[in-house]
Amino acid sequence: MLALRRDASLGIEDIPLPAVIGSFRVMRECNQAFCELFEYEKQQIIGKSFRIIYPNDDEYISRGKSWKLNLENKLFHVDERFMSKSDGERFWCRVHGKALNRNNPTSHAIWLIQPISWPVAVARPALTRRQLQIVGLVAQGMSNHGIAQEVGISVRTAETHRSRIMKKVGVRNAAELASWFGGLRQPGFPRAVR
Missing domain, CATH: 3.30.450.20 (PAS domain)
Structure with a gap:
């Protein structure tokens, strides 16, 4: 006290x-x-x-x-x-x-x-746990270098994850990915895995 x-x-x-x-x-x-x-x-x-x-x-x-x-x-x-x-x-x-x-x-x-x-549906996953982790870090404004340090992967691996995720959800840049993650593109919102 x-x-x-x-x-x-x-x-x-x-x-x-x-x-x-x-x-x-x-x-x-x-x-x-x-x-x-x-x-x-x-x-x-x-x-x-x-x-x-x-x-x-x-x-x-x-x-x-x-x-x-x-x-x-x-x-x-x-x-x-x-x-x-x-x-x-x-x-x-x-x-x-x-x-x-x-x-x-x-x-x-x-x-x-x-x-x-930001709603998070618990259902059949659209993204893996690692991909959800990467998207969350992108949404926080982290660079590929920062993501690599946080997750314990190489910068190149972080770049590859980010690129594949962006292609998978149909966005062109980090700002759109963060917006998508924020639920502004509700129809394709990522589904968490158990």
Whole structure:
């Protein structure tokens, strides 16, 4: 608790976004907004691995590497990604994380989840998991070089993925791909895979 005045304090329930405090990738405390977003009761998630709110193991592992590096170097992390509700429904969100312990940044961190209202259908996939990951990074404005670093592939492989995706969805450039991903071209919207 952070004391604001002698008679007032700020707790996790006072945070206006879905929020969770984690310790070594285990959820230790969360607010009601977090439970409502992911459609879990608090007792179903406290003490559980963050893995249950990720769409798959690959995303859980790759995001874990990325946030660990950022928390250790900068004490904060921001990205956009797919997350999963208790029933498997996926949604796109922006995630902000901040280390609460400077000496051991991954021991305690607070995470704020900001849903972005882009529909994500759960159905027969039009794009692979890797392709969805690449499209998401393009939508964040990342260059092929940035995508390569984030995903752990060569720049040439990132270029190839991007080119194939653009051909597959019928767009000519990164701006159109980001717009398509944003749901502005609803009929061909990518379908997430389970």
